[in-house]
Each structure stands twice: as structure tokens, then as C-alpha cells.
Amino acid sequence: MNFLIFPIVLSLLASPLVPEVSPLLTKTIDPTLASRADSVEMVYTDGKFSHLEYGFTEQRQPASYTPPSTVHRIAAPSLVTFGPCDRHRQTLKRTTAHSCGFIIDIASGKNLINLLPFDTLVINGSSKGKWTVALADDYLSVMEENYPIGEINEKGKISFSLDQAATHLDLKRTKYVAFILESSSGDLNVDSLDFFRTPSPPPSHVNPAMWVWDNRPAKTDASSMVSNLKALRVRRIYLQISDELEPLVPFIRESKAAGIEVFALDGSPSYLDHPEPLLRRIQLVKEFNSKYPGTPFAGFQIDIEPHLNKDFRIRLDTYGSLYIELLDRIRRITKEDLPLSTVIPFWYDSLLINDRSLAWHLFRQSDEVVIMSYRTDVAEIEAIARDELLYGERLSKKVLLGVETGRIPDEVHITFKKCLDDTPTAVEAGKAFWCRSSDYTVPGSRISFNGKEDAFKKQLTHSLPYKSFSGWVIHSYETAPR
Structure with missing residues (x-):
């Protein structure tokens, strides 16, 4: 499980904890990756050099505007004509x-607008003729396409759900x-567009789920492991498997009996290639379920994490496309x-693949x-996690949130950006020149509940006010307090 936090900087360092980094940068940098990156970060854990991260800022998603409340009104919007129609005022x-x-350009020609918080569009105005109402995200607008969400052919207030559109656009x-004219002629007056969010009460408390990485106890001492899981009030586990599944039958049987x-x-990141x-x-899990219908696996979880590859940021399009293609192949199985x-x-949700966030692609599949x-x-x-919870709401998908219990050391990040060779502070490394731009630290105490048992137990009692929120996942059985 990756616990690095991108792109949020938790705290700046007043002075670097590592006194001299330039020689190490020169020694460890990969010239091929450096030629494609515009920044590199040297990462230290427990005061020791860990690894380099290569950055490419153009791969980050441009910010979209998120309205601050549960009701967003666009009053007296401007109507711009498209296509070969004759126009006379609003006709x-x-x-x-x-x-x-x-x-109607609801982005106002500036930032795109984030409509994830809203489930309903209400159009206030009047019309004559027949019109199709459609939405377009950034990708569809570039393609000069849109997705229809309904029709209007009468006066007054008309309401449309945004949920169906969420499966077709980001x-x-x-x-x-x-507003697409379907009749030979038509009038359209739009006084306002109102976007609403239906209040969602917090779900009732549910017992947590848990990751289990070492499956040997499940094979050798099923009863003890199930007893431990019951003591932790776990209602689901995600169990790392191998190709040998039959030894897990007694464990699954006892787990099922315990609810x-x-x-x-x-x-693994290697699965993309x-x-x-x-x-x-x-496929083995599906065959296992057919062979043991009384003790089936309840589902399959994939934990690919391509961002662990050191060239992830500079090969985002490749990795993202491979990931989406892999999920498509998995769904066919x-x-x-x-x-x-x-x-x-x-x-x-901050990374773009085909002008849509990588999170959106993965949620859909x-x-x-x-x-x-x-x-x-x-x-x-x-x-x-707010936008992911909202993706879950719009796409009717369950969303669970992971919490860490293992020891996480503080991380020091020392960032270099490419610069000109005549810059006084420039360091030559990997056939390029780099200038130190910023240092920051990621405190492990802000990431993990390790050593905070009371706070950890309290965390598991919290519920979040999203229809998609389906509980917490503890990372992991091996590190959670007993």
C-alpha cells in the first residue's frame, strides 16, 4: 500500500535535514528518465536516502471550479448559437x-466546473418547439459532441438527473x-440553471473491512485467525492469494459462519505490462467458486498501484491506458x-487520461x-476523498476509505526543477541541469494511527454523509492493534 501523499505538501522545512544532496543526485539519477522529466524529488526516510521520484507537471489535471454550497445557480446565462440555424433573438x-x-458555457470560458456534488439540474425558463438537453465535459467539447440527458417542449421548471450522465462524461x-433543436423551429428562454444536491444522511455504522497480506495463518490456523478477526469486529477481509486456493476452504467456511x-x-505494478x-x-477464483459453491470468495480486489513505478509521472498516458485496458479485460472475466x-x-482524480480523470475511468469499471x-x-x-465519494454517488458505486496502522517514518522530500546551465545554483545530473526549488516533510504521525489505539478506535466509529460511503478498511491485519 502506498502512503506517499501527492500532491498535498504537509509542511515545509525551515532547513534541509540532509546537508549535501547534489553528489547523490548525480550518482542516482537515471539519464533517460531525467530527459523526460521537468522535476525530480529525492526522498529520505529515517534520515536515509530512499529513492528518486520523477515529475512532469503537464500530466496534472488543471483545476476545476467546485461550487461551495449544495445549490449552485447560474442566473441569466448567455445563449450561444451553434450549427446552421437562423437566429432572431431567442428563436x-x-x-x-x-x-x-x-x-451555455457553464465554465464561463475559464476553469471547468465540478458538478460531482450535484445530482439534479433544474432549468427555469420557457420554450416552444422541441429541444434536447445535453451536457459536455472537456473531452466531449473538444470532440464537438455531447451527451443527452432529456427533452424540453413546454414552459416552466424542468428537472433532470445528472447520475446517468456521470457514466458517459466526467x-x-x-x-x-x-440545447439541441429537434423541431423545425423553436424559442428558448433560460432564466437560470440550478444545480441541486439531495441531502444524504450519514450511513449507519458498519464494522470495518481489513487487508490481510500474509495468508499462511488462514491456511494453517483458520480458527485462531477467524477468532482474531471477530475480536476486531471485522465484517470483510481482502485476502492476498496465491494460485493454491483449496487450502483456504476451511478458513472461508469458518469466516462465513462468523459473518x-x-x-x-x-x-502489482508489473501486471500492467x-x-x-x-x-x-x-479465472482460478471463478473456478474455485464453481467448485466450492458453499464457500465462495465474495469478490476479487485488485491493487495495481502503477504509481510505484519510478517513471509513472512521465509515462502517465501509457500506464493509465494500460490500466484502463486491464480493467476491461478483468471485467470480461x-x-x-x-x-x-x-x-x-x-x-x-487529479490525473488525466483522454481529458478525463484516471479515477473516473477506474470507477466506471x-x-x-x-x-x-x-x-x-x-x-x-x-x-x-470527497471527489471519490462523489464519483461513487453519481455512479452508484460503493466507496470504502483506507486507514493506516503500521509504522510510517517521516519522509523528507528535496525537490529539484530543470534550469539553465548558467544558473548559479544549477547542478548537472543525468545530462541536464537542476536547481533546488523546495524541501518539505511528510510526517508519518499524520498518516498512520500507529501508537494511537484510542484515536484509531474512535476513527472507526465515524460515518461520512455520502450515499456511497460504505465503511473503513484497516491496513492491515499484520499491524492493527489487537
Whole structure:
């Protein structure tokens, strides 16, 4: 499980903890990766050099505007004509068979607007003729396309759900509302567009889930392990599996009797380039469930984490596309028979693949998503996972939030950015020149509940006010307090 936190900087260092880094940078940098990166970060844990991270700022998602309340009104919006229609004030007449109508740029030509917090669009105004209402995100607007959400052909207030649109476009990056003229002529007056969020009471408390990485106790002492899980009030585990599944039958049987679901778990960044072992393992789980219908796995969880590859930021398009393609292949195996759970860090909503966030792509292909939201403050957890919880709401997917219990050392990050060779502070490394730009630290105490047993237990009692919130996942059985 990755606990690095990108892109949030937790605290700046007044002075570097590591006195001399330039020689080490020169020694450890990869010239090939350096040629494609615009920044590098030297990461130290427990005062010792750990690794380099290569950055490429253009791969980050441009900010979208998130309205601050549960009601957002766009008053007296401007109607812009598109297509070959004749216009007289608010009246359009068709001149050809080609599509035409009005567009309202709800992004106001600036930042895209984040409509994830809203489930309903209400159009206030009047109309004559027949019109199709459609939405477009950044991707569809570039393609000069849109997604229809309903029709209007009468006066007054008309309401449309945004949930269906969420499966076809990324509502976090919405660009415009379109009114497409379907009749030979039509009038359209829009007084306002109102976006609403239906209040969602916090779900009732549910017992947590848990990751289990070492499956040997499940094979050798099933009763003791189930007893430990019951003591922790765990209602589901994600169990790392191997190709040998039959030895797990007694454990799954006892877990089921104790009311504990068992998901099979597997994942590695290497599976993006070589997915065959993972696909074979998923097929083995399906065959196991057919052979042992009384003790089946309740689902399959993948934990790929391609961001652990040191060239992830500079090969984001490649890794992202491979990830999406892999999930598509997995869904063709699991179909409706085996629920698919996907683990992602909270910041995947800030990365773009085809002008849509990587999180959006992965949510669409999963039955549930577990967010690595490793923090020790519930308000901060909600803040960093909010858009993922909203993706879950719009797409009707369950969202669980991960909490860390293992020891996490403080991390010191020393950042260099490319600069000109005549800059006084420039360091030559990897056939490029770098200037030290910022240092910051990631305190482990803000990431993990290690040594904070009372705070950890209290955390598990919290519920968040999102329909998608389905509980907490403890990382992990090996480190959780007994």
C-alpha cells in the first residue's frame, strides 16, 4: 500500500535535514528518465536516502471550479448559437438537416466546473418547439459532441438527473449545457440553471473491512485467525492469494459462519505490462467458486498501484491506458459473477487520461473502489476523498476509505526543477541541469494511527454523509492493534 501523499505538501522545512544532496543526485539519477522529466524529488526516510521520484507537471489535471454550497445557480446565462440555424433573438429556425441549437458555457470560458456534488439540474425558463438537453465535459467539447440527458417542449421548471450522465462524461470537468433543436423551429428562454444536491444522511455504522497480506495463518490456523478477526469486529477481509486456493476452504467456511466476507486480493505494478498471471488468478477464483459453491470468495480486489513505478509521472498516458485496458479485460472475466473491487490513492482524480480523470475511468469499471485515504484526522480524510465519494454517488458505486496502522517514518522530500546551465545554483545530473526549488516533510504521525489505539478506535466509529460511503478498511491485519 502506498502512503506517499501527492500532491498535498504537509509542511515545509525551515532547513534541509540532509546537508549535501547534489553528489547523490548525480550518482542516482537515471539519464533517460531525467530527459523526460521537468522535476525530480529525492526522498529520505529515517534520515536515509530512499529513492528518486520523477515529475512532469503537464500530466496534472488543471483545476476545476467546485461550487461551495449544495445549490449552485447560474442566473441569466448567455445563449450561444451553434450549427446552421437562423437566429432572431431567442428563436431558431432550421436551415439544413445538420444539428443546431444553443450552448451555455457553464465554465464561463475559464476553469471547468465540478458538478460531482450535484445530482439534479433544474432549468427555469420557457420554450416552444422541441429541444434536447445535453451536457459536455472537456473531452466531449473538444470532440464537438455531447451527451443527452432529456427533452424540453413546454414552459416552466424542468428537472433532470445528472447520475446517468456521470457514466458517459466526467462531471468533475463539465464544460457546457447544450440545447439541441429537434423541431423545425423553436424559442428558448433560460432564466437560470440550478444545480441541486439531495441531502444524504450519514450511513449507519458498519464494522470495518481489513487487508490481510500474509495468508499462511488462514491456511494453517483458520480458527485462531477467524477468532482474531471477530475480536476486531471485522465484517470483510481482502485476502492476498496465491494460485493454491483449496487450502483456504476451511478458513472461508469458518469466516462465513462468523459473518465475515472473504475477497480474494492480488496486484502489482508489473501486471500492467504482464497481466497474464493476474488474469489467470482471477479465472482460478471463478473456478474455485464453481467448485466450492458453499464457500465462495465474495469478490476479487485488485491493487495495481502503477504509481510505484519510478517513471509513472512521465509515462502517465501509457500506464493509465494500460490500466484502463486491464480493467476491461478483468471485467470480461468477472462479468456479473464476481464483484470487482479496485484500490486507488485519493489523488487519481487529479490525473488525466483522454481529458478525463484516471479515477473516473477506474470507477466506471469497478463495482466498488477503496481509497487509500491515509490520514489520522477525519475532516482531512473527507477533504481528500470527497471527489471519490462523489464519483461513487453519481455512479452508484460503493466507496470504502483506507486507514493506516503500521509504522510510517517521516519522509523528507528535496525537490529539484530543470534550469539553465548558467544558473548559479544549477547542478548537472543525468545530462541536464537542476536547481533546488523546495524541501518539505511528510510526517508519518499524520498518516498512520500507529501508537494511537484510542484515536484509531474512535476513527472507526465515524460515518461520512455520502450515499456511497460504505465503511473503513484497516491496513492491515499484520499491524492493527489487537
